[in-house]
Amino acid sequence: MDIFFQQIINGLVQGSIYALVALGYTMVYGIMGLINFAHGEVVMIGTLVTITVAGSLIKAGMPVILAGMAGLTASVLVCMALGWGLERIAYRPLRNAPRLTPLITAIGMSIVLQNVAMIIWGRNYLTFPPLLPKVAFEFGGVNFTLVQVIIVVVSALTMGGLLFLVYRTKLGMAMRATAQNPAVASLMGVNINRVIAAAFIIGSALGALAGIMVGSYYEIAHYQMGFMLGLKAFTAAVLGGIGNLAGAMLGGVLLGLIEALGAGYIGDLTGGFLGSHYQDIFAFIVLIVVLMFKPSGLFGEKTGDRA
């Protein structure tokens, strides 16, 4: 039984990371119907900036906590600027283009960012500085670490904060209005450009946060780390109903759990016919089944042409 709980914890942590990244996808999609495929790369840049800033400050003798805060601040600021820049340069000029165009641009930006990161940080794997204390717990044969607890807590808090932002603030109201009908919203005095830029900036800041969590958890980083992570998070967002914040969170956690339990039990369930290399397939089968019965995802609202 302890093995089962261990797998649940593995899945929960992995799922929280997916959820944190998925929030960035779903926020942008919810407002402008664009799948920002470069979001995984924003996460990657967030991790790498933290490594550079916090790593060099620690080397210079600064206490770990201060260096960590500096790294966090720097990476959030850089990612916000990056998100704003992406929107301004790559997506705003295509606002009225056919929907396929910005999608292809997003994929292009993802490749550009990967290569820029490769030039700046090199091809080698980088080790993430130990910003969070290494505390391990054991509880009835189940092992977990402080970092894992923090990851789950941070993702839950972030989602709560986002829900507050979207449903309780003026900016959130503007966002919802833009999502419903950009033309009418702008007639009502909402500055669409600013709202969309804000969505990108906030989403990217979340990406930076996710990057730091991923870095602290695996303690490694690489210029291509964002690709797979982005794809999985996107899957999670679709699973939960893209455009829906709670859905992204739920989809992420669900995907993490499916993966962990799939890898852990698929071999036993099929009598060794399928092994743990089918864990991804398992996750995607669940996705397909969900989409067959609920095409807009678990929590997705039925919308017309826009979603």
Place this chain on the structure above:
Amino acid sequence: MQAKLSVVALAVASVFALGACGPKEEPKPVAAAPAAAPAPAAQPEVLVKLGHVAPMTGPQAHLGKDNENGAKLAIDELNAQGLEIGGAKVKFELLAEDDQADPKQGTIVAQKLVDAKVNGVIGHLNSGTTIPASKLYADAGIPQISGSATNPKYTQQGFKTAFRVMANDVQQGKALGEFAAKQGMKTVAIIDDRTAYGQGLADEFKKGAEANGLTVVATEYTNDKATDFKAILTKIKSTKADLVFFGGMDAQGGPMAKQMADLGIKAKFLGGDGVCTPEFMKLGGPASEGHFCSLPGMPLDKLANGPAFKEKFVKKFNADIQLYSPYVYDAVMVMADAMKRANSVESAKFLPEIGKTNYDGVTARVTFDEFGDLKGGAISVYQYKAGTLEYVTTVGAPMDVVKAEVKEAVAEVKDAAQAVAGAATEAGKDAIKAGADAVKEAAEATKAAVEKK
């Protein structure tokens, strides 16, 4: 709005600041060769194009770069020597291609090299890309020497163009199985990354382990891009295996060792050449301590030309040797050596000479068997200790090492015999007896050395 603008401005400024300081921290790859070749003398010059293929992007890019550096070093040295082959001065040129460790991409760049009419190919790095690409080279009659593809299939397809300067996984799997049994391991869990290399090595290890009385209690899989192994490791934890064997590369192995520690798994970790790198220890951190890995060949420090190569390499590229660069260096040299002996740079003419190679390389004395495999390849086992790879033992030592040991033992016998003779003339039966004992001992030492072989 004003406040927001200034935040954005600050953020933009920090991007530039970071962009400016980013590159400085990275060890600068020395892109241009230090001394660009001066204008060559007015003499007919033959251009020899050597293709080199390795992943230059993706999770194994650090190993690909390492391979390319090995090839570059060899080519620069060859050009500096000013070789003359077939009466003309030759200039070697490296056509470096990126196969992204992807079999599909591997055949695409292989076709590109075939179309570019390269004289020979060094690589690829991964077995998974080398095997499909080798057919294209074989069809075009282009000799191929890999310094790192260890899957046995590569040379067993019956292609006359396929060679490797490294022991294959049959030898490696067998040696590692033997080693695990000697360490007193009883049960083992095997993980592979589903690549031709990882799967091949894991399969061979399984055979080797079972032949030595170990029980395989779990077989799990991951992929060569994964970072999270907790689910499969948790499953392995429930089997209480003594040993976790991983067929795969360092980028997965390092984090895997770390996650084993996080989950409280006490089993030892054992891997093949793909994880036997400084990168593994960097990624695994303290969790890599005490685990084992193996490398075909002997440790560089124990080889006659090893330390000199290391010095040259570090000086030229300002980077440590990751893994295969000495083998790739040898691969280039073996090909150039064959060209010299054939007195031709034409693929068809120097190809037969590669099979007859007897070249004293950095990593081994290179001779090939009828398949194109390195003859008498040794496997060395290392342990990760305090951030270095500590040499543990060599399984299946190459012939000349055994010969040297035998020679040493024979010399000891001779010394002892002389001592006997000396003692006899000095007088005293006791002395003779002592001498006889020494002979006996020395004889035993000889026997032991021969048995080791």
